[in-house]
Amino acid sequence: MNSIILIKNAELFAPQSLGKMDVVIAGGSIAAIGKDFNLAGSNLPVTVIDGSDYYLTPxxxxxxxxxxxxxxxxxxxxxxxxxxxxxxxxxxxxxxxxxxxxxxxxxxxxxxxxxxxxxxxxxxxxxxxxxxxxxxxxxxxxxxxxxxxxxxxxxxxxxxxxxxxxxxxxxxxxxxxxxxxxxxxxxxxxxxxxxxxxxxxxxxxxxxxxxxxxxxxxxxxxxxxxxxxxxxxxxxxxxxxxxxxxxxxxxxxxxxxxxxxxxxxxxxxxxxxxxxxxxxxxxxxxxxxxxxxxxxxxxxxxxxxxxxxxxxxxxxxxxxxxxxxxxxxxxxxxxxxxxxxxxGLKQKGRLASGLDADLVLINRDDLAINQVFAKGKQLVANGNATVKGMFER
Missing domain, CATH: 3.20.20.140 (Metal-dependent hydrolases)
Structure with a gap:
């Protein structure tokens, strides 16, 4: 089973400013956006990311x-x-x-x-x-x-x-x-x-x-x-x-x-x-x-x-x-x-429940890209590629 990802306390730009929010990613989509989510007792594999230092954008x-x-x-x-x-x-x-x-x-x-x-x-x-x-x-x-x-x-x-x-x-x-x-x-x-x-x-x-x-x-x-x-x-x-x-x-x-x-x-x-x-x-x-x-x-x-x-x-x-x-x-x-x-890409370009989980975490201090998710899969972490193309390896 793929892990559910919970991003906590990131400042969301959807791209409109939504303030500090939590985002749940599951099955390649944004499952939920809200406040104070806690999935610890759900008996599901959950990866939690502290988003306090980041802006979260589509x-x-x-x-x-x-x-x-x-x-x-x-x-x-x-x-x-x-x-x-x-x-x-x-x-x-x-x-x-x-x-x-x-x-x-x-x-x-x-x-x-x-x-x-x-x-x-x-x-x-x-x-x-x-x-x-x-x-x-x-x-x-x-x-x-x-x-x-x-x-x-x-x-x-x-x-x-x-x-x-x-x-x-x-x-x-x-x-x-x-x-x-x-x-x-x-x-x-x-x-x-x-x-x-x-x-x-x-x-x-x-x-x-x-x-x-x-x-x-x-x-x-x-x-x-x-x-x-x-x-x-x-x-x-x-x-x-x-x-x-x-x-x-x-x-x-x-x-x-x-x-x-x-x-x-x-x-x-x-x-x-x-x-x-x-x-x-x-x-x-x-x-x-x-x-x-x-x-x-x-x-x-x-x-x-x-x-x-x-x-x-x-x-x-x-x-x-x-x-x-x-x-x-x-x-x-x-x-x-x-x-x-x-x-006409209705699943792209915004942060909302049900849309594709394409997300970017940006450092609040210098606006550098820190993490990138595409269709729920992390492709960049700490500014480095975690997935590379066939001829980049």
Missing amino acids: GFVDSLVHFIGGGGEGGFATRTPEMQLTDATLGGVTTAIGVLGTDATTRTLTNLLAKAHALESEGITTYCHTGSYEIPCRTLTGSITDDLILIDKFIGVGEIAISDHRSSQPTIDEIRKVAAAARVGGILAGKSGVVSVHMGAGERILQPIYQAVSGTELTLKQFYPTHMNRNRRVFEAGLEFAKKGGVIDFTTSTTEYDLKHGEVAAAAALAEALQAGINPLQLTLSSDGNASLPIYNDNGELLGLQVGQVSTLYQSARDAILSHKVSISDAICAITQSPAAVL
């Missing part, structure tokens, strides 16, 4: 990760490596969504799906988007709608690239058809059917989305634009998009070059958006983990390339708290409840 949801790597903008030697289990778990990520990017020729949906299953078997929860940067979309069944209906792990489409020199320069009608197919597939499969949008630095910014929605029954909430902190102009366009009802995502992986040349750091972007009155549930952070981070000059020539890190997701949330005075609740919301809501 496991983090990373809405954009390149499970099988990305890149190639500088040739075959610049293809980035695959993500490993501890890349996620040491950063508190217990749910991740895999995508393809620029390269959908040597990086394929079959490989992406296989890697998603591998990571799931190692301990975390994974989903994927069908498609990639280009339109018409690469799919497994030949249809976006069919992919969403027939393949459990596919929950949306993307990341579709717009306003970017690496995009396929889709027409407005093509964007509409992608969104419509995703909408129908999502409805029939009980999934979000969201369209993840890679936002480039082009002059049009979000205009293709506004034009796609105009005169149709589509809504802005169908689209989920990421990299909205790419530069000040894109960031301000993102604030307007959110004010019109949309959800925007800020990328946490970056380079010193990009920050020096106008990118708004994700922590600062989150703080400014909240100060502008944007609802926290319309703001998310994602890591773009294992993506290539190409550095281009104004002529589109590649100057260099780095690799995105899943660990930056929590690092940015922590920085928002410590350096930008964002509340713990709002910072954690951006990496838990908000992305889970956009992606």
Whole structure:
């Protein structure tokens, strides 16, 4: 019989602040949340964790990760490596969504799906988007709608690239058809059917989305634009998009070059958006983990390339708290409840009875991650991985 876990007297952020509480984990789920639980006389195997020195939050949801790597903008030697289990778990990520990017020729949906299953078997929860940067979309069944209906792990489409020199320069009608197919597939499969949008630095910014929605029954909430902190102009366009009802995502992986040349750091972007009155549930952070981070000059020539890190997701949330005075609740919301809501993941992103037991214990003194549980199993203890992926051992 698996042990029941009782976490005592932790300060809960669900992500809303609930104060000091006890949490019972059983069978991979949160069995109960309350005060002064005592299971000593229950004749059940119970592991008790003293949570007095910790904040307890939901496991983090990373809405954009390149499970099988990305890149190639500088040739075959610049293809980035695959993500490993501890890349996620040491950063508190217990749910991740895999995508393809620029390269959908040597990086394929079959490989992406296989890697998603591998990571799931190692301990975390994974989903994927069908498609990639280009339109018409690469799919497994030949249809976006069919992919969403027939393949459990596919929950949306993307990341579709717009306003970017690496995009396929889709027409407005093509964007509409992608969104419509995703909408129908999502409805029939009980999934979000969201369209993840890679936002480039082009002059049009979000205009293709506004034009796609105009005169149709589509809504802005169908689209989920990421990299909205790419530069000040894109960031301000993102604030307007959110004010019109949309959800925007800020990328946490970056380079010193990009920050020096106008990118708004994700922590600062989150703080400014909240100060502008944007609802926290319309703001998310994602890591773009294992993506290539190409550095281009104004002529589109590649100057260099780095690799995105899943660990930056929590690092940015922590920085928002410590350096930008964002509340713990709002910072954690951006990496838990908000992305889970956009992606339609009803068992994720919150602490409540009956939800998946994905939990992170954070040191109260320095906000470092101490313990991580995914589906009730401990994967990190005292800041060290207790479970590693197949090729990390």
